[in-house]
Amino acid sequence: MMWRKALSIFAFSLVFCVAFxxxxxxxxxxxxxxxxxxxxxxxxSGVAGFSALGSDGQWRGLDVAVCRAVAAAVLxxxxxxxxxxxxxxxRFAALQARQIDILSRNTTWTLSRDAGLNVHxxxxxxxxxxxxxxxxxxxxxxxxxxxxxxxCVQSGxxxxxxxxxxxxxQGIRAKAIVYDNFEAAYKAFFSGRCQAFSxxxxxxxxxxxxxSGKPGDYVVLPEIFSKEPLGPAVLRGDDEFCHREMGGxxxxxxxxxxxxxxxxRTSLEQQxxxxxTHAGWFGKPWKAAGFATGLGGKNTSAxxxxxxxVRGQFGQAIPLQLERGLNALWTQGGLMYAPxxx
Amino acid sequence: xxxxxNVPLLLQLLAIYFAITQFLPIASHAWSFGDTVFLSKSGLxxxxxxxxxxxxxxxxxxxxxxxxxxxxxLLALVVYTAAFVAExxxxxxxxxxxxxxxxALALGLNNRQVNRxxxxxxxxxxxxxxxxxxx
Numbered sequence: 001m002m003w004r005k006a007l008s009i010f011a012f013s014l015v016f017c018v019a020f021x022x023x024x025x026x027x028x029x030x031x032x033x034x035x036x037x038x039x040x041x042x043x044x045s046g047v048a049g050f051s052a053l054g055s056d057g058q059w060r061g062l063d064v065a066v067c068r069a070v071a072a073a074v075l076x077x078x079x080x081x082x083x084x085x086x087x088x089x090x091r092f093a094a095l096q097a098r099q100i101d102i103l104s105r106n107t108t109w110t111l112s113r114d115a116g117l118n119v120h121x122x123x124x125x126x127x128x129x130x131x132x133x134x135x136x137x138x139x140x141x142x143x144x145x146x147x148x149x150x151x152c153v154q155s156g157x158x159x160x161x162x163x164x165x166x167x168x169x170q171g172i173r174a175k176a177i178v179y180d181n182f183e184a185a186y187k188a189f190f191s192g193r194c195q196a197f198s199x200x201x202x203x204x205x206x207x208x209x210x211x212s213g214k215p216g217d218y219v220v221l222p223e224i225f226s227k228e229p230l231g232p233a234v235l236r237g238d239d240e241f242c243h244r245e246m247g248g249x250x251x252x253x254x255x256x257x258x259x260x261x262x263x264x265r266t267s268l269e270q271q272x273x274x275x276x277t278h279a280g281w282f283g284k285p286w287k288a289a290g291f292a293t294g295l296g297g298k299n300t301s302a303x304x305x306x307x308x309x310v311r312g313q314f315g316q317a318i319p320l321q322l323e324r325g326l327n328a329l330w331t332q333g334g335l336m337y338a339p340x341x342x
Numbered sequence: 343x344x345x346x347x348n349v350p351l352l353l354q355l356l357a358i359y360f361a362i363t364q365f366l367p368i369a370s371h372a373w374s375f376g377d378t379v380f381l382s383k384s385g386l387x388x389x390x391x392x393x394x395x396x397x398x399x400x401x402x403x404x405x406x407x408x409x410x411x412x413x414x415x416l417l418a419l420v421v422y423t424a425a426f427v428a429e430x431x432x433x434x435x436x437x438x439x440x441x442x443x444x445x446a447l448a449l450g451l452n453n454r455q456v457n458r459x460x461x462x463x464x465x466x467x468x469x470x471x472x473x474x475x476x477x
Contacts, residue, residue, distance in 0.1 A: 138400060195400045
């Protein structure tokens, strides 16, 4: 009698465990995306090079490309993405309220956000920093020469605090003119109200090329004084979505093409498709990981389909005049370093 | 004057701020009045007790600088309130009966004397009442 009772307990616990592993296989976000058959992506309202709406109604940029690549990996079709433009104040609230699946909005991965906001940052897609933009007419070659200058900055952001800290520690007596929104701040700079403008270098370059009218007249000063690792964020509670799908996609982007550049730089600078040229992307390890080769059972020639739909996503980003800097491959002295495939 | 009284204060404020930021020169090409007062997009620089403004590399340095935001507010309030005050004064002056003016002229006062001794002091009572409500 004892062993019969033990057997029934054992059987029950076995069923229990199996049932639970079944649930743990696919998390809530991934399930919802597959069921809805569309990926909801939160982007910015227009940052050149990262997420900007073109005149043909298509979103383009690095963050947009990441979302499209994830859609291609999960759903097999890179066009199945719904973009929601969000302001800085709304972005995390929208993610936490599950109005979007991925926040891909040139958001900095900080410790306080990781710990306090219930989000995971899947990977770093761009290593950014804060810099200063000036007109060339002042002949300033370094931020140390800015004594007596006025620098426009947006208030209430890490930009304002980082600038104040930098000026204080370097002993530069410049004045910060604050505006409460980004557009007012850069419009004031371009109209001449202040002599310099400070925000993330990627945004500075985007502004220089799109808003200044004469990009050749402006220069970004060489000093970069904060760390801004940008990456997509997802809600905690779905490890599979975060690490397998998103992490896999993002790390694929940071692997090299044969020409010694990362996919991201290729797409940002040359408008050439970078994704599909790397052989390892569609090989066996990816199939083993279940990467859209039957998730939903739709794709027969899955790797060809995937290749076609993912190809050119990164290539459609807007070309920016970017310095190599930290975003080069690790073999070229940069920080783009993806985990090996096998 | 009716324009300044009837257009809302906030709108005048924004228009003056827009004019300051668009039409004044940038700080390195500031207009200078006698080399002591400089006016530009970055504000109005005036000499203070100890130092007077000088043209620095980027903007005017030293001394007492009124920011363009402050100037805009100051100018808008001044213009708006002045319109109201002017209206009250005008009404007071015109309220003096023409007979009083003619009597004074007949007595041999010239125009300036008429204004100073007869026209201006007379309606003071009628002026003092509206001011506390409009300022």
